[in-house]
Amino acid sequence: METTDSKETKKKKMSVSAIKDGTVIDHVPAKSLFKVIQILGLDKIDNQITFGTNLNSKKLGKKAIIKISDKLFEADDINRIALVAPDAKLNIIKNYEVIEKKKVVVPDTISGIAECMNPKCITNVEKVTTRFKVISKKNVSLKCHYCEKITNQDNLHII
Numbered sequence: 001m002e003t004t005d006s007k008e009t010k011k012k013k014m015s016v017s018a019i020k021d022g023t024v025i026d027h028v029p030a031k032s033l034f035k036v037i038q039i040l041g042l043d044k045i046d047n048q049i050t051f052g053t054n055l056n057s058k059k060l061g062k063k064a065i066i067k068i069s070d071k072l073f074e075a076d077d078i079n080r081i082a083l084v085a086p087d088a089k090l091n092i093i094k095n096y097e098v099i100e101k102k103k104v105v106v107p108d109t110i111s112g113i114a115e116c117m118n119p120k121c122i123t124n125v126e127k128v129t130t131r132f133k134v135i136s137k138k139n140v141s142l143k144c145h146y147c148e149k150i151t152n153q154d155n156l157h158i159i
């Protein structure tokens with residue numbers, strides 16, 4: 001059981017203020033922060049958003065955290081985040097309490113999210129939607145359905 005005292009201490013230590021209702025995306029690698037913002041279209045919504053980046057994390061070294069008030073995400077959107085932030089955790093907040101935690105899941109196949117790194121691939125020459133088989137979920141490694149070239153985390157471009 002957590003005491004009120006330890007809860008207070010925790011709140012004071014929060015780098016980004018607590019939110020009342022919404023979604024907190026935690027454990028985002030700092031370098032992926034703006035990709036996550038782009039993937040979720042956070043630059044196009046009216047909700048209140050706060051974020052912190054280059055926060056210390058034992059697991060990730062430097063992490064980012066994004067807090068979106070009054071917003072819940074669909075499973076499809078969560079999978080999109082998984083491409084650039086495989087360890088991200090979503091916390092659903094209701095009346096200041098965490099009511100649910102979801103770990104993002106990298107799907108087995110991906111369609112239309114990432115670009116193929118091969119400039120000669122049909123998807124880069126014609127209007128063909130990209131399709132990949134996920135061959136590594138840990139480091140995100142995608143094998144193109146069309147040209148079979150591997151696109152990995154380092155050359156990953158989100159459409």
Ligand code: CTP
Pocket residue numbers: 014016017018019020024026065067089091093095096097098101
């Ligand atoms: N959080 C928030 N507003 C709230 C409650 C929680 O922004 N009203 C944030 C916290 O800052 C934290 C995340 O939601 O980043 C998860 O909260 P909590 O489960 O209390 O923290 P931890 O136990 O540290 O989570 P975990 O170890 O699962 O990452």
Ligand code: ZN
Pocket residue numbers: 116117118121122123144145146147148149
């Ligand atoms: Zn290709």
